[in-house]
Amino acid sequence: MRPEDLKAVRALPLFASMRQDSFEQLLPASFLQRFPKGVTLITEGDPADFLHVVVEGAVELYATQKRQESAVLVARPVSTFILAAVLRDAVYLMSARTLESSRILMIPSESIRTVVLEDTAFAEAMIAELAQAFRFMVKTVKNLKLRTAVERLANYLLRLRIEAGGAAAFSLPYEKRMVASLLGMTPENLSRAFATLKPYGVNVDGPQVTLTKLEDLERLAKPSPLIDDHEI
Amino acid sequence: MRPEDLKAVRALPLFASMRQDSFEQLLPASFLQRFPKGVTLITEGDPADFLHVVVEGAVELYATQKRQESAVLVARPVSTFILAAVLRDAVYLMSARTLESSRILMIPSESIRTVVLEDTAFAEAMIAELAQAFRFMVKTVKNLKLRTAVERLANYLLRLRIEAGGAAAFSLPYEKRMVASLLGMTPENLSRAFATLKPYGVNVDGPQVTLTKLEDLERLAKPSPLIDDHEI
DNA sequence: CGACGATTTGAATAGGATCAATGGGAGTGG
DNA sequence: CCACTCCCATTGATCCTATTCAAATCGTCG
Secondary structure (H helix, E strand, C coil), X not given: CCHHHHHHHHHCHHHHCCCHHHHHHHCCCXXXXXXXXXXXXXXXXXECCEEEEEEECCEEEEEEECCEEEEEXXXXXXXXXXXXXXXXXXXCCCEEXXXXXXXXXXXXXXXXXXXXXXXXXXXXXXXXXXXXXXXXXXXXXXXXXXXXXXXXXXXXXXXXHHHCCCCCEEEXXXXXXXXXXXXXXXXXXXXXXXXXXXXXXXXXXXXXXXXXXXXXXXHHHCCCHHHHCCCC | CCHHHHHHHHHCHHHHCCCHHHHHHHCCCCEEEEECCCCEEECCCCECCEEEEEEECCEEEEEEECCXXXXXXXXXXXXXXXXXXXXXXXXXXXXXXXXXXXXXXEEEHHHHXXXXXXXXXXXXXXXXXXXXXXXXXXXXHHHHHHCCHHHHHHHHHHHHHHHCCCCCEEECCCCHHHHHHHCCCCHHHHHHHHHHHHHHCEEEECCEEEECCHHHHHHHHCCCHHHHCCCC
């Protein structure tokens, strides 16, 4: 593992405060690997053998049922995923695939479970991470149950604008089909939702989005920090 | 606090393994209170001042947006809720109200956050609890995104049957309006979903449900442990 | 008994999904 | 460099799902 990668991983909230010897205990059995775009990393229902850390690239976490599939979230550097399955020594509830060429650090679940019992600081970090992940999922449920597809899109765009530093123009972080899946709709319906939002100052050109009537869009979207703010 | 209540709380997975002195440290500032049916215990957006433990009764956790509201889960004895908000020292993402006359133990967030740093066993239990709560929310999202309303109801009934020990007849645990809200539909739509399921052997008389064609219902519902089993 | 709320049913509407067809790029191989 | 292919995105038409509004029934509780 390259020193700069090691450093990035160590800087993660989850690993930043743990003892050095604990951290080093995790490393021997771990490995960092590069995967091309579109590779399935884990499959739902399989035992959680490794904690995964996205060091570079992007990973889609999605769920399937018969023919259908739906994206639940996208993990970006540097973050972990399927932490809960690892800690409970359970099966994965979601599958994961790379959205682009990515480098993934894989740490054996066994090591994680051992170290968490020995290093209090690591346990604390774990608690914070899990609590945040839980809250994210609560927000996701609220988003799905209390809003229509158009409202979800409107709020998503407002959020992207904030993450772009408040710029009126920004670009979608993923292909539209992925955005549609994340927001819980079909690609066709996303196209129509964009068309619906046009009178609210939403202009789309490929991946580029421009918001020209922020007030109008916000009046429609009714954004709420208790759903849209991923920091709290 | 009555000795038998203390014992029940102590027996909770979250509190069972912690040190006695830690447990006792939580108690002085805590109080157990009885609330009648329909009382709002917490309101979304408020700071999380207390961890709540349902000692007796039932508490609905729900989310609101403008006029709408939607139930996310029901907390039954003996379980805790809003643990994540407490640990992160954040605001509540959901509101809570008693569904029936209930007794609630309230433990100051401050105490929880202090003790979790001092008692490793408590921290471990917290991790397990949070991981389980996270996984429950993932299942909820999958249920919402991958199934229609009729499918959600069908699977819910199959689950209730299992929880009733496999009996063909059982009763709904809540009023139908609450079931509808939990499953993400309107009361009218729940009525119609029940009607849709009649050919699949679902007979309803008030709160009483009887399933007479289990195979047919399962073929429709396509139950999945990765969504419906709350144990894994 | 009367009021209220829960539930059901009907009718109309809105929200989304599906199916089908077309246009556009990006990447590949000649 | 160009043609070809494939997949994404858009649009139209249609169908299905679910919500809304309204009204009727039912049961419970005071």
